[in-house]
Amino acid sequence: MFVKQLSVFMENREGRLEKAAEILKEQNINILALSMADTTEYGMLRMVVSNPEEAKTALKENGFSAMLTDVLAVRLEDQVGELHSLTLVLCAKGLNIEYMYSLVSGERKAIIVKTSDAEKAAAAIRESGLRLYGNEELCR
Amino acid sequence: MIWNETKECMSRDEMQALQGARLVKLVDRVYHNVEYYRKKMQAIGLEPGDIRGLEDLEKLPFTTKDDLRDTYPFGMFAVPNSQIVRIHASSGTTGKATVVGYTRRDIDVWSECVARCITMAGMGREDIIQVAYGYGLFTGGLGGHYGAEKMGATVVPMSTGNTKKLITMMIDFGVTGILCTPSYLMHIAETIEEMGVRDKIKLKASLNGAEPWTEKMRDKIEGMLGIHAHDIYGLSEIMGPGVATDCRFHAGLHVHEDHFLPEIVDRETFRPVADGVTGELVISTLTKEGIPLIRYRTKDLTSMDHSPCECGRTTARIARFTGRSDDMLIIRGVNVFPSQIEAALLEMGGTTAHYLMIVDRVNNLDTLEVQVEVEEHFFSDEIRALENLARKIEHVIQQAIGLAVKVKLVEPKALERSMGKAVHVIDKRKMD
Numbered sequence: 001m002f003v004k005q006l007s008v009f010m011e012n013r014e015g016r017l018e019k020a021a022e023i024l025k026e027q028n029i030n031i032l033a034l035s036m037a038d039t040t041e042y043g044m045l046r047m048v049v050s051n052p053e054e055a056k057t058a059l060k061e062n063g064f065s066a067m068l069t070d071v072l073a074v075r076l077e078d079q080v081g082e083l084h085s086l087t088l089v090l091c092a093k094g095l096n097i098e099y100m101y102s103l104v105s106g107e108r109k110a111i112i113v114k115t116s117d118a119e120k121a122a123a124a125i126r127e128s129g130l131r132l133y134g135n136e137e138l139c140r
Numbered sequence: 141m142i143w144n145e146t147k148e149c150m151s152r153d154e155m156q157a158l159q160g161a162r163l164v165k166l167v168d169r170v171y172h173n174v175e176y177y178r179k180k181m182q183a184i185g186l187e188p189g190d191i192r193g194l195e196d197l198e199k200l201p202f203t204t205k206d207d208l209r210d211t212y213p214f215g216m217f218a219v220p221n222s223q224i225v226r227i228h229a230s231s232g233t234t235g236k237a238t239v240v241g242y243t244r245r246d247i248d249v250w251s252e253c254v255a256r257c258i259t260m261a262g263m264g265r266e267d268i269i270q271v272a273y274g275y276g277l278f279t280g281g282l283g284g285h286y287g288a289e290k291m292g293a294t295v296v297p298m299s300t301g302n303t304k305k306l307i308t309m310m311i312d313f314g315v316t317g318i319l320c321t322p323s324y325l326m327h328i329a330e331t332i333e334e335m336g337v338r339d340k341i342k343l344k345a346s347l348n349g350a351e352p353w354t355e356k357m358r359d360k361i362e363g364m365l366g367i368h369a370h371d372i373y374g375l376s377e378i379m380g381p382g383v384a385t386d387c388r389f390h391a392g393l394h395v396h397e398d399h400f401l402p403e404i405v406d407r408e409t410f411r412p413v414a415d416g417v418t419g420e421l422v423i424s425t426l427t428k429e430g431i432p433l434i435r436y437r438t439k440d441l442t443s444m445d446h447s448p449c450e451c452g453r454t455t456a457r458i459a460r461f462t463g464r465s466d467d468m469l470i471i472r473g474v475n476v477f478p479s480q481i482e483a484a485l486l487e488m489g490g491t492t493a494h495y496l497m498i499v500d501r502v503n504n505l506d507t508l509e510v511q512v513e514v515e516e517h518f519f520s521d522e523i524r525a526l527e528n529l530a531r532k533i534e535h536v537i538q539q540a541i542g543l544a545v546k547v548k549l550v551e552p553k554a555l556e557r558s559m560g561k562a563v564h565v566i567d568k569r570k571m572d
Contacts, residue, residue: 007521009526039527065551
């Protein structure tokens with residue numbers, strides 16, 4: 001039901017993102033989607049990758065602070081109004097969106113979303129007829 | 141165990157008589173052998189005969205680091221160079237290096253004092269001790285080494301440099317004691333955790349000095365390693381490490397008073413203060429031959445306690461250091477010690493003991509930024525949670541020092557690990 005998102009804490013310093021990307025490349029890990037949130041001092045790199053556990057271990061061994069977080073990958077069509085139908089469902093249940101970003105990989109199109117209550121959001125989304133991707137399905 | 145019961149458990153009367161007699165000889169020695177002291181005493185109309193005992197101590201002038209710099213390199217030596225068997229020097233990061241010389245007897249006395257300290261920390265002949273202070277001009281390495289050898293322990297002269305090798309040997313040799321700076325021991329403890337070898341080490345005690353550290357830091361080190369961590373005090377001008385150490389009751393550091401005469405003076409009036417009152421520690425080296433010093437102002441802030449200690453020693457104890465008057469920063473008119481920040485962070489939990497204060501001046505206003513390493517389990521993928529954490533740390537520090545501060549979270553291990561004295565402050569105001 002949930003997708004494992006890889007989150008990496010990064011200081012705003014030259015070369016940190018390059019280093020992280022290099023590590024993932026060396027481990028032969030594919031990045032399916034990413035978002036980079038930034039403040040003046042640090043950034044938070046959030047990614048959906050082909051092998052989250054392996055990626056996390058490799059980053060940590062190289063001194064990065066990385067963690068896995070459960071997020072939802074909601075399958076959407078490439079047409080007008082899709083984002084609205086998703087936000088409407090969450091809104092109706094009083095769920096807050098912490099952050100979201102999109103994923104387009106081959107035939108798979110989804111919105112990655114973290115809400116204030118993951119279980120409740122997952123149930124509401126299913127009820128509404130929208131579909132959720134799991135890790136395996138995404139990474140196939 | 142007490143290394144030298146005769147000296148460490150003397151009655152107050154006997155100790156004062158011994159100190160008085162040694163002070164008289166010391167004054168006589170420097171007057172006749174050190175031109176600098178002779179001139180200083182003559183300038184205020186003082187002759188050796190005016191000093192008849194401890195009661196005349198206050199008549200003597202103070203000695204400061206500047207006096208040592210002015211007479212660089214050997215101007216304060218009281219014996220010919222043929223009797224000097226070793227030289228040590230301070231790093232000189234804040235000015236010209238200060239140079240000290242030791243006679244063979246000085247080395248013996250130093251070793252004796254360090255042996256007392258190591259014994260006080262519960263170690264003995266059967267222990268295997270790693271000396272992980274830097275060997276060289278810095279007094280830590282060789283001072284610890286000679287003392288541990290004198291006491292009869294098996295000494296492993298690690299010096300600093302390769303932490304993983306140090307830990308490997310610690311495991312393979314069954315090392316039970318270690319001498320190093322507290323910040324380096326913290327780094328060693330973290331590395332032991334990373335390597336997952338905590339259950340393989342046999343370490344039981346440590347002696348840590350050369351930089352001020354807090355009670356919380358001691359708790360953290362003791363908790364991480366399952367050892368007893370002791371504070372060892374010293375400074376190269378006086379001798380090096382081994383001037384004082386705390387016993388297992390951790391009720392202050394016992395000064396080896398038969399060799400070092402301690403006084404606490406008010407920071408403004410320079411008059412002696414009563415037991416329990418904080419002031420600057422001043423030491424006269426009662427038995428030193430190479431470079432004897434009279435009333436040397438250490439710049440270290442502490443208080444004294446003459447009440448008997450449960451361990452049986454009768455020597456005066458100095459409280460753990462609140463800081464050096466040198467380390468004190470004045471930010472927007474407020475006195476701030478790095479140790480206050482350390483205590484606040486450890487009190488809060490969730491962060492490591494590693495931090496860096498950056499003081500700057502923007503538009504004529506002092507600013508203080510504290511970079512804090514945040515332990516991994518504290519991280520969140522939500523920016524909001526991280527910002528809340530930073531605000532919370534800011535609040536805790538602000539409560540402790542009474543000054544607005546900006547906290548910057550940095551990656552674990554982002555702050556440089558020092559193997560010697562840790563760098564906790566970058567004051568950019570001085571660089572203008």
